[in-house]
Amino acid sequence: MSNVNTVNETVSLLMNHRSVRQFTDTQVTEEQLNTIISTAQRASTSSNVQAYSVIAITEPELKGKLAAFAGNQAYVEQCSVFLVWCADLHRLKQVTAPHLGDKPSYEDSMENLIVATIDVTLAAQNAAIAAESLGLGIVYIGGIRNQIAEVSQLLGLPELVYPVFGMCIGYPEQENELKPRLPIEAVLHKNGYNKEQSVEQVKAYDMTTKQYMLERTEGKNDTPWSQVMATRLALPHRLHMKKFLESKGFMKK
Amino acid sequence: MSNVNTVNETVSLLMNHRSVRQFTDTQVTEEQLNTIISTAQRASTSSNVQAYSVIAITEPELKGKLAAFAGNQAYVEQCSVFLVWCADLHRLKQVTAPHLGDKPSYEDSMENLIVATIDVTLAAQNAAIAAESLGLGIVYIGGIRNQIAEVSQLLGLPELVYPVFGMCIGYPEQENELKPRLPIEAVLHKNGYNKEQSVEQVKAYDMTTKQYMLERTEGKNDTPWSQVMATRLALPHRLHMKKFLESKGFMKK
Numbered sequence: 289m290s291n292v293n294t295v296n297e298t299v300s301l302l303m304n305h306r307s308v309r310q311f312t313d314t315q316v317t318e319e320q321l322n323t324i325i326s327t328a329q330r331a332s333t334s335s336n337v338q339a340y341s342v343i344a345i346t347e348p349e350l351k352g353k354l355a356a357f358a359g360n361q362a363y364v365e366q367c368s369v370f371l372v373w374c375a376d377l378h379r380l381k382q383v384t385a386p387h388l389g390d391k392p393s394y395e396d397s398m399e400n401l402i403v404a405t406i407d408v409t410l411a412a413q414n415a416a417i418a419a420e421s422l423g424l425g426i427v428y429i430g431g432i433r434n435q436i437a438e439v440s441q442l443l444g445l446p447e448l449v450y451p452v453f454g455m456c457i458g459y460p461e462q463e464n465e466l467k468p469r470l471p472i473e474a475v476l477h478k479n480g481y482n483k484e485q486s487v488e489q490v491k492a493y494d495m496t497t498k499q500y501m502l503e504r505t506e507g508k509n510d511t512p513w514s515q516v517m518a519t520r521l522a523l524p525h526r527l528h529m530k531k532f533l534e535s536k537g538f539m540k541k
Numbered sequence: 542m543s544n545v546n547t548v549n550e551t552v553s554l555l556m557n558h559r560s561v562r563q564f565t566d567t568q569v570t571e572e573q574l575n576t577i578i579s580t581a582q583r584a585s586t587s588s589n590v591q592a593y594s595v596i597a598i599t600e601p602e603l604k605g606k607l608a609a610f611a612g613n614q615a616y617v618e619q620c621s622v623f624l625v626w627c628a629d630l631h632r633l634k635q636v637t638a639p640h641l642g643d644k645p646s647y648e649d650s651m652e653n654l655i656v657a658t659i660d661v662t663l664a665a666q667n668a669a670i671a672a673e674s675l676g677l678g679i680v681y682i683g684g685i686r687n688q689i690a691e692v693s694q695l696l697g698l699p700e701l702v703y704p705v706f707g708m709c710i711g712y713p714e715q716e717n718e719l720k721p722r723l724p725i726e727a728v729l730h731k732n733g734y735n736k737e738q739s740v741e742q743v744k745a746y747d748m749t750t751k752q753y754m755l756e757r758t759e760g761k762n763d764t765p766w767s768q769v770m771a772t773r774l775a776l777p778h779r780l781h782m783k784k785f786l787e788s789k790g791f792m793k794k
Contacts, residue, residue, distance in 0.1 A: 294572055294573055294575075294576035294675060295576075296674050296675070297550050297551065297674075298550065298551045298554055298670060298671065298674035299576060299580060299671050299674055299675070301551055302580035302583055302584075302667050302670065302671055303579065303580060303583050304583075305583050305584065305585070307585060319547055320547055322547075322725065323547035323548075323552060325725055325728070325729050326556065326725060327552060327555035327556060328728075329722040329723065329725065329728065330555055330556050330557075330558050330719075330722065331555075331558065331666065332558070332560060332669070332680075332681045334681075334683050335683075335773060336720065336766070336769075337770065337773070338722065338723050338728065340728065341728050341729075341730055341734065341739065342728060342729055342730070343730040343731070343732070343733065343734060344729060344730070344731055344732070345732055346731070346732065347732045350732055350733075374734075376739075378736075379727070379739050379740060379743070380770055380774065381774075382736075382740045383740055383743045383767040383770065384767055384768075384770050384771035384774050386767075387767060387768050387771035387772075388771050388774070388775060391775050392775070393771075393774040393775050394774055394775070394776065394777055394778060394780070395774050397778070397779070397780060397782065397783075398780075398782040398783035398786065399686065399778055399779040399780070399782040400778075402658065402686075402705070402782060403683070405655065405658050405659065405662075406658065406662050406683075406705065406706065409658075409659050409662035409663060409666070410662060410665075410666050412663075413584065413662070413663050413666035413667065414555050414666065414670075416585070417551060417555065417667075417670060418551065418552050418555055421549050421550075421551035421552055422547060422549070422552070427585075428585045428587075430587050430588075430656070430659075433652070433655075443733050443734050444733050444734045444736075445734050446734065446736060449734065452655070452659065453659065466583075467589065469582040469583065469591065470582070470591050472575065472578055472579060472582065474632070475578070475581075475582065475591065475593065475594050475595060476578050476594075476595055476597060477594055477595070477596040477597070478596070478597055478599070479596070479597070479598055479599065479600045479603055480596065480603075480696050480697050481594065481596060481627075481696050481697045481698050481699065481702065483631075483635075483697075483699060486594065486629075486632050487632060487635045487636055490632065490636045513589070514636040514637055514639075514640060515637075515640050516589075517590065517633055517636065517637050518637035518640035518641050518646075519640075520588060520590070521633065521634075521637050521641070521646040521647055521648050522641060522644050522645070522646050522647070523647065524647055525647060525650070525652055525653075526650070526652040527647070527650060527651075527652065527794055529650065529651040529652040529655060530650075530651035530792060530794070533651065539783060541780055541783070
């Protein structure tokens with residue numbers, strides 16, 4: 289296969305992404321942060337709603353508290369900037385209120401929760417890629433949803449805002465290996481959903497991940513992916529999410 | 542301000558994204574599509590769950606039906622490849638079932654709906670950026686949620702899979718203008734959520750968007766952003782989403 293037309297600097301950057309969980313002491317500059325957030329703002333957004341906010345945490349005490357809330361993840365404290373990416377329908381509600389008067393509005397619909405969650409994720413991924421292109425490393429932190437109510441209170445998040453994930457940014461201390469992903473045929477379907485193919489391909493992936501684990505643990509662990517996933521799905525993980533989102537004014541319609 | 546250290550090829554690409562809604566007849570190659578989906582697969586994914594699938598639609602009849610479901614958006618039919626990005630917990634459920642036996646599992650939690658929605662969006666944004674780096678143009682199509690049940694049936698989506706958005710890919714026929722975004726201070730908060738600042742900045746943005754509209758419509762339209770958003774929020778838009786997601790087995794816990 290010739291790769292002549294499909295490899296360029298950006299594709300290489302995307303193909304080489306790995307999460308970074310150890311950072312040097314060198315700080316991210318204000319200019320870098322502005323570039324990163326500016327690229328985030330250029331991402332697509334549903335009908336230009338821009339339904340997100342991002343909170344840059346640099347105060348050591350705040351980072352320490354967030355690290356604890358996220359399940360004692362040291363890199364949240366250690367990284368130069370910790371970004372908390374929030375789905376935000378509060379700003380929209382505030383600025384549209386004077387135009388709406390007594391008219392009903394639907395910022396609290398399931399659809400708008402989905403829209404805001406997509407918007408913030410598109411923006412965050414642009415930020416991740418921009419950061420990596422500048423030689424920085426990042427890791428997404430879903431752990432801030434472990435104690436989502438406490439995180440929200442600490443950061444003063446109003447109604448109709450929820451913290452979707454965090455992101456550590458800093459200069460990488462080490463380079464991790466690339467983890468193998470599912471075969472492309474497991475995720476890419478043609479002209480319709482192909483149940484059999486998707487599940488069939490996981491068998492091959494189980495062999496790959498078994499081998500990968502064996503090599504990484506010097507023969508101590510050979511758990512295939514599907515079994516790791518089974519253990520994960522069997523955990524009653526963050527079952528507070530539905531009630532929390534409802535309590536913040538989401539999903540009323 | 543010196544931009545020496547913060548501008549590079551990738552940052553420029555991200556800063557110059559614009560949606561493309563008119564495409565030439567030149568087709569996307571199989572090799573390009575493989576590169577695009579491979580970069581999508583390298584995006585971060587929560588605990589490596591890879592909870593998404595993407596359906597590449599190239600059959601003209603299918604594209605035509607999807608274009609109609611999406612509110613008669615001609616570019617869905619006209620583009621070379623139409624990708625339907627799906628949050629997918631079905632594959633996980635299928636492949637973990639043999640390991641779980643009678644144990645309870647939580648693929649149907651709100652948390653996992655959020656996880657799958659984030660996963661698919663991170664992957665899609667990598668794909669969008671890769672496509673643009675190859676000289677292609679894209680536009681996200683939230684319109685496939687207009688008739689989400691019909692779209693799901695047409696593509697044979699099983700339980701615990703939902704189509705989050707579509708994406709047209711092809712060679713751009715025209716270059717659109719860059720739309721102004723909110724001032725960075727409206728979306729970027731420091732060490733805590735700043736309600737006043739976020740709302741205050743919208744006033745400046747209303748002036749910018751008013752001016753932008755005036756110029757684009759030769760003086761016919763001067764609606765500021767907050768008013769456009771008010772009109773949007775007042776529409777009972779896609780209120781079927783909550784029931785639809787529940788009917789597909791999501792958000793039971």
